[in-house]
Amino acid sequence: MAINVNIRKHLIEKHRRFELNVQFQASTNFLVLFGPSGAGKSLTLQSIAGLITPEQGTITINNTILFDSQTHINIPVHCRNIGYLPQNYALFPHLTVMDNIGFGLKKFWQWSLNKAEQQRVQDIMHLFEISNLANSFPRSLSGGQQQRVALARALVCKPNLLLLDEPFAALNPLLRTKMRNELLQIQKLFNTPVVIITHDQADVDAFGETVVIIDDGKAQQIYNHKNRIRETPDLSITNLMLSNHEALNEA
Amino acid sequence: MAINVNIRKHLIEKHRRFELNVQFQASTNFLVLFGPSGAGKSLTLQSIAGLITPEQGTITINNTILFDSQTHINIPVHCRNIGYLPQNYALFPHLTVMDNIGFGLKKFWQWSLNKAEQQRVQDIMHLFEISNLANSFPRSLSGGQQQRVALARALVCKPNLLLLDEPFAALNPLLRTKMRNELLQIQKLFNTPVVIITHDQADVDAFGETVVIIDDGKAQQIYNHKNRIRETPDLSITNLMLSNHEALNEA
């Protein structure tokens, strides 16, 4: 994957104002966004997905221009073929787990999924240990179950790019390890590039081919190739975060 | 604190059925609920809060009977004076951050909070680093910001008991450490007992005076006094979770 993000956007709510001004690029399969709460990580992910339109800048993935403010290119969200797991899951409350997961596979004029697609939904439910929930509605699911359904929904369409906003936050360590490995497997299998937001050092260790630290709306980039990361001491990133904004911005 | 929980409840949704059958007791200030996704942790917390009515059993806190199916005692939720942070935050979307936090302090016939209460809201916002969000509405907050607002809302009323469902899941490690310390401080200051659900080993280390493992709707209790916990190796609890249900239930 080659991803290139260079965007600017102001968000104003009453007297509060947040300025997003993020630039980074990577050519690794995994890219980790890391940073304190309210730094602009989710907004960055939403911009890549196309849910937020930046005021200025460009977003390119593998030489495909998704957005360019100068040439007025802005590929519509539904044509970007990007899998997105939002931080609040946003499971469709009126659909069962199975229908939620199969949502992206079905065209709106189709009555039901074909055999192969149904199988695909079954498989991913099995993989994520949510087969028994197939006919349940989201409101009766536990936090971790909801998160897995949302992850399955984003993955099942075999997107060209996966955007995951804290995908394992609601899972217990054991399941988290399992899911992390599944994600690595899936990535390898379909060769889908992944951008992941996480607060978990273990995720950084596992996925951090490229780590981008975002703070106060600005990006600070660190390359952390996989073979090297094992060497870095635990909480290395967290320690990095301890340095204040000025230091980061100057660096 | 002396907490005694002994409850049974069936939840049925279509063909799916979940049986909650949890028993534990503790006399420590902190109690950690730990367990895999979908085990029944959140349901247990909701039962203590009074949001779910068990079919059978008793719940007592410090010799106050909150619920007893035999004597038909069931203290209404709003009289229990329990602070509750739900897993999905459930911030009131129509209220600003400040009004969300002050919600429990205001009686419905009051026009506004008095000086002292306003100050209390200001103080906790300052403590949780969300003062700048005071007039924002929840929908414009980041995940971590939302979680802190929800935590502040539960704490500000000085409840007799605090029930926290994964209170730090959306926070970055640095903030998590800070908030953990704040919670310890607050607990010491007001001597409020805390029941906390977490997937984070560090939380278990910090708060795990008593650890209750919940799996498949059943509780398995472990006392882990604070002075001893430092000795236990990391991921001790997680390892415990690796053993299968039968082993747990027999033990």
Next chain:
Amino acid sequence: YTVENELVVSAAASLTNAFKELGKKFESEKGVKVVFNFAASNNLLQQIEKGAPADVFASADEATVKKGVDSKALLGESVKIFVSNSLVMVVPTDSQLGLTSTQQLTGDTVKKIGIGSDNVPAGRYATESLTTDKLIDILKPKFIYADSVRQVLDYVQKAEVDAGFVYASDALVAKDKVKVVATLGNHTPILYPIAIVTDSQQKDLAEAFINLVRSEEGLKILTTFGFSKPDTK
């Protein structure tokens, strides 16, 4: 529950314009406020039967008043005929059909005829007239029933029907939009009765108003609005 020095007159909607004039006159003469309530005659009677505080009831047809007298809502001895009306056939002003009589309605060029339904006195009179003239069976398929005379007028004005049957007084109101081409005969005389309401607390005033309506002056006002003097038998 009656307000002193106030007379409530429930009058058929077709009397609206004329009675407003009469009311002004009565107020200036007696120093008593006249409060009008205009609606369809049968609605007015329903109100009175259910205890609405009216003093005088002026109806557009005798049947309604007879019902009221039978149910003792109206004072039988107070019933007086005060005015008469005639039924006319109207056509749109720009009508090309050259209709001048009811007989001509049987022609193929006439497709639709507006007529009041059986609930509307004007409709009943028209039916009666056409029945006597033995036209009713031929014309019936062309009928468009309306629930008030006003509606028939509307249909004629908008040329939705080729002709319609309305009161002369109504035709006068819309004289620039419809033209009267014939007057119908062979029906019971169209007589407007007026009566005192049994529950009225001001029967004297009510009677005074009725007297004004039936006076020479009253009749003069009524005739300017298209009504005629009843041939009191």
Next chain:
Amino acid sequence: MFSAWSEIDWLPLWLTLKVASIATLIAFMIGIALGYLLARTQFWGKEVLDAFLTLPMVLPPTVLGFYLLTIFGKKGWLGGFLLEHFNYTLIFNWHGAVIASAVVSYPLVFKSARAAFEGVDANFENVAKTLGQNRIAVFLRVTFPLAWRGILAGTMLAFARAMGEFGATLMVAGNIPERTQTLSLAVYDAVQAGNDSLANVLVLITSIVCITVLVIASRLLKSNHW
């Protein structure tokens, strides 16, 4: 058409606004109470009751007025009682117009409110309870504001309906100039009297007033920030 302006009596306008406002208020309270009841309780025959409560929509207003007259008239059971014990009647006065309009328009609030209440996520109410709020407080501070969008839509429909109410009002309150003649009755009168230009002007006034009230209401009462 403009000559008709001089004929206009402005009294019906104030009367209409008074009647429609009070009727909307009554419809609002009844509609919300019933909507909340049906949204939050389960009992046998609930949907039948729900449909039954919308019946004022399905009866032609004149017919509804006829039945109201039967109940509230001097000889009706309620009307007779009120007259005997309180020497009060609402027949032929503006109170009658209020009742007629309220009965005709409360189903609009009721149905919208029920749907809106049912759409409120129970999580919010639950959290409010844990914050020490009793049932009333939860309703006033959480359920009601969260359902507000739907309730407001229903209330605005109710106001429009109340302003336009005519058939039932005619029967119950009568068509009495300066006392019970609302704008819609005045329009009826003008049409009856063949005064089309006056009717047009009155319709124009009604429309403008209604639009103005609704626009102002939506400005003032709509919460756009969430």
Next chain:
Amino acid sequence: MFSAWSEIDWLPLWLTLKVASIATLIAFMIGIALGYLLARTQFWGKEVLDAFLTLPMVLPPTVLGFYLLTIFGKKGWLGGFLLEHFNYTLIFNWHGAVIASAVVSYPLVFKSARAAFEGVDANFENVAKTLGQNRIAVFLRVTFPLAWRGILAGTMLAFARAMGEFGATLMVAGNIPERTQTLSLAVYDAVQAGNDSLANVLVLITSIVCITVLVIASRLLKSNHW
């Protein structure tokens, strides 16, 4: 009262159901289209347009009928056009009753739908877009089902209103037995004729039919599981 049963003509019932169903369908489509438009677009004068679109609620139905006649009548601009080019008119036939009922009841769907659409959390629509769904698919598969509760409430009100529509129908379709006489016209006729027992029976029938339809609709169409 029972003797009145024999007088009953069942034709008006079928006619009423036909007219009300088709009118509700039209109101449903127009109401949803307008509701969605106003919920999802921003433009100057939006609230004025919104209020303007609710005007059919505020005009006395007879007056509305009068204007419909002006538009759809032989001399009306639309009616004249239709007659000239397609030799079609809806005056004095049941199509007219459908149009009148639809015009009177679409604001009910429109207002409810707008509020319901505005209440749909944009997050769900956003996620649907990322799952490759275009605007139409997002609307049909997410927005519409999530707004369904409010839309259904509005539609049921619209159906009741359409069944009871009377004033405008009377003007546009005429009161022609066996051709355009709906139940409410029959009720009106019976009340006007002072035939109280027939009126009562007809009201009973109307009420039962309306309740039945609404209860069945709420059973079939309501999604209670979420």
